[in-house]
Each structure stands twice: as structure tokens, then as C-alpha cells.
Ligand SMILES: *[C@@H]1O[C@H](CO)[C@@H](O)[C@H](O)[C@H]1NC(C)=O
């Protein structure tokens with residue numbers, strides 16, 4: 158490699174907003190959890206990823222996460238933000254923490270009677286696991302002014318679908334069943 162190429166590579170990597178492998182980490186982390194429930198792996202969608210990044214930038218601008226991003230269209234959406242903004246390791250922490258935080262909602266979830274869990278935040282968890290969902294995209298954006306990192310996951314097709322009463326949570330029971338193995342039992346490389 159000659160010197161010119163070397164300098165060019167340094168400049169490119171120094172100006173990149175995010176590590177190029179964050180999509181893989183986000184996807185693997187989702188699939189670790191889905192496998193615990195015996196559900197198929199999600200596949201990564203670059204289209205959803207591009208929309209998720211647009212949404213992460215949008216929430217960064219408005220300084221809140223209120224699900225108002227129009228770029229998500231009809232896809233499912235999970236959001237988080239963190240008060241950290243520096244460097245790749247912190248961005249990595251933020252995305253793993255976001256996904257683990259969403260999954261941690263499962264401890265408040267009643268698989269037999271989902272309707273009894275709705276006073277707690279459970280819908281991030283149920284969207285991650287939702288059996289009929291098969292694609293995801295992920296965006297993460299660090300705002301160096303507000304010192305916040307915004308994390309957006311988009312899902313297709315959207316989960317968390319309530320149906321007409323009286324059994325509004327029927328599809329929740331059908332798409333979010335109890336885990337059949339624990340996190341520790343997985344043969345998986347952890348990041
Ligand atoms: C960073 O956050 C501030 C709000 O604190 C916002 O005004 C600004 O537009 C954001 N910058 C970007 C690039 O999103």
C-alpha cells in the first residue's frame with residue numbers, strides 16, 4: 158500500500174459516524190434472543206437500516222424519542238437513547254445495552270395473559286421476539302452537541318398487533334411464546 162492510499166484510509170475511517178459492523182452485532186443480538194424462544198433468525202434489511210438511520214438522526218434533532226419519525230412508514234419501531242457520545246466502544250455499548258434493555262422487559266411479561274402485563278413497558282420485547290417478523294434494520298446516531306446516542310430498530314412486518322375484542326391479545330400469545338432455553342445455554346460468540 159502506498160502512502161497516499163494509507164492517508165486516504167485514515168481519513169475515511171476518522172470521518173465515519175459508526176463502525177461498519179454494528180448491523181451484524183444488532184442482528185446477532187436479536188437472534189440470540191429469538192433462538193431462546195425457538196423462533197427463526199431475523200434477516201438484515203439494508204433498506205430498513207437506511208430508514209432506521211434517518212430516524213435516529215431525526216430523533217437526535219428533535220431531542221426526544223416519541224415514535225414520530227415519518228421514515229419508519231408502517232414498520233415496527235424500537236427506540237432508545239443514552240447519555241453517551243464518544244467513540245466506537247461507547248456506541249457499541251449503547252446498541253448492546255439497548256437490545257438487552259428491550260429484552261429485559263420480558264421479566265414483566267405474562268405469556269399466558271399478556272393483557273395483564275401492559276402497565277409495564279413490554280412492547281419492545283414483544284416486537285423483538287414476534288414470530289411473524291422476519292426482517293430488521295438498525296440505525297445508531299451520536300450527537301456530539303447533546304451528548305446523546307440514539308438507537309433505532311425497524312422491523313418488517315410490524316409486530317405487536319392487537320385484534321378486535323374480546324381476545325385482543327390473541328396474536329401476542331401466538332407470536333410471543335415462552336423461552337425454551339436460557340441465554341447461557343447458547344453456543345454463541347458474545348461481543
Ligand atoms: C444535536 O442535538 C441538538 C439538540 O440538543 C439539536 O439541536 C441538533 O440538531 C442535533 N444535531 C444533529 C446533527 O442531529
Ligand SMILES: *[C@@H]1O[C@H](CO)[C@@H](O)[C@H](O)[C@H]1NC(C)=O
Pocket residue numbers: 195196288289331334
Ligand atoms: C413461528 O412461525 C413459523 C412460520 O413463520 C411457524 O412455522 C412456527 O411454528 C412458529 N413457531 C411457533 C413456536 O409458533
Ligand SMILES: *[C@@H]1O[C@H](CO)[C@@H](O)[C@H](O)[C@H]1NC(C)=O
Pocket residue numbers: 288289290314315316318327328329330331332
Ligand atoms: C402472529 O401474528 C401475525 C401478524 O403479525 C398473525 O397473522 C398470526 O396469525 C399470528 N400467529 C398466531 C399463531 O397467533
